[in-house]
Amino acid sequence: MGLFTIPQVLDSMSKMSNPPIKLTPLHSFFQQCNVQLIEHQGWKTPQVYTTREAELEAAQQRVAIADVSSNGKIMVQGDRAHSFLAVVLGLPVVSINAGALVMDARIYRLRNDIFFISTLPGKEEIIKENLVTATQESDQFITITDVTHGRSEIMVIGPNSQEILSKLCGLDFHPSVFPNMAAKQSSFAKTTQLIIRRDIVGLAAFSIIGARSLGEYLWHTVIEAGCEWDIMLIGQSALNTLQEQSSK
């Protein structure tokens, strides 16, 4: 009997009969903006800040910032985590600081024995359940932890996104050094963040993932750094359009 360890509280979350809507770390900022909020996969997120077209244009021509904290986030830990994920999810060989797209999830290797799975909002439940079942059937010591609620995720999208990140972080974001699907943990604006490159329809895009409590600070810091490129806030509507274009 293998060991499967997941907080019971998160395990039972899927069994909630009438769950309340979850709030991202930026919720109070959205309220101050008086932006229209919608429910998206159980989370309250902004629909549109200005117009969908203007937001799309900013992402395509300059740079835009979006709160994607509702994305699912799962940590997989164990000496044999790679072989476990290879068997269960079909993960190919990935080196440290690199990732692979497997089914609907992006899986990144942060350490020899630690993997980070990023999913679309709400999809983490299914993936987690698959992993749960697999760990119970295996004899490997693997710990799976859903950390969705504890991390903020801010996405910077657009041709100028590299420049903005370079103002706040010492890493080299050139595509030759930091290609699509790369994932690196670094100091970012005086905080510790996981930075993932996840291009959308040919547009450079970076996710900055870190402590939920620092989400609002990081959001304002990135916006200030992006002022010179007229950075624009984009909502779920524009994000959906970009993702639809990406999947075509």
Next chain:
Amino acid sequence: MNAIHLCALANNWTVQETGKTTARPPTEPVALGTLAGQKMEPAQLSPIHSWHVNRGAQMMLAGLWLRPEHYGNPRDEVLAVRERVGLIDVSTLGKLQLTGSGVPDLLERIYVNQWRKLRLGKVRYGVMCNDEGIILDDGVCARLSDELWYMSTTSSGVTGIFEWIQWWLQSGWGSGIHLTDLTEVFSAFNITGPKSREVLRKLTSCNLDSEGFPYMSVRTAEVMGVPCRLMRIGFTGELSYEIHCPSGYAMYVWESLMQAGEEFDILPFGVEAQRILRLEKAHIIVGQDTDALSDPFSANMDWIVKMNKPDFLGKRAFTRITAEGTKQLLVGFNMDCPDIVPEEGSQIVSKKPGKKMEIIGWVTSSRFSPTLTQAIGLCWLPKDLGAQNGAPFTIYLNGKLEKAYVHHGPFYDSAGARQHV
């Protein structure tokens, strides 16, 4: 140049006689970005930060966290907890998850007390020390299943303790153990006071009775439909429940608790009231009442050190400390004049006839207790003096000498009856 003119005028000298300052470049080159760039000061916000601000909380910095110091009147907040019910946001507490069959062995090594026999569903208070026997941190650890443990640390200590445990895991103690930081995955609220059970009962089907959910226990239950971890623990000495919920639901759970508590006149309370409440129980705060030289024996916590355990961090040092004896003792005190609250850090002095005044100790915590209507505190004293309950000593305060008395044990509800109801 204007300053030179002003100086010349004031001295009735000429500008030439006054002279000028020598212009020097900065000793270190300063990047233009340093001068022109934005000032990035990270601040950590609780998931219900906006609620605190909207209710007029006076916010204070605690490490990087912004926390409510009080909501207007800390005295009323203390009395609400003692007489009715209060609610505090303790989301800043460190929360670590330990999984695997090797966890009990690890806990036995990193804490000074015993863990292997902790039963499922139980919580225990623990103290961690380094190799020199110095207190690093304290908190509780709950056993959620055979191989799943949930540890809390102080708010400021979590990063250091996470690294401390990682270091030992990677130094040979890590077999069969995984460590994950869940500090921000869960928000935590403490509902405390004689009416806390009645408030919480309105929101959960969990059996909250003393028999079904005794003191120092943990349960997994839904609160208003949100899956939570409930721990019956507290820092205030009253009937208390710590509610840990996924952070995305934090605002919903907090507002539900406040709404359910309305009929009992619930009050949110901040760090200041919490400090008074814990002081009334003589609970220490690591880092405030202890320093880089404090060991559990001198901090009057020898009861927690289990020297009969196999090797653990600090044991060798404790063997030496117990053989040599401690020089100082952390004890409670009350003032001869009950209205005088000595400032934290005040010196404790001894004045013998014909000799100079000598510093023999210092005050680490002090407050006026609205419950006891007197000033109380904690202080370090020479062991011989601190060991005598009721012994008088002198605090040097604003040029005056104020008399105080050693007080052993909690100032309030010394038998602990109120938290065991």
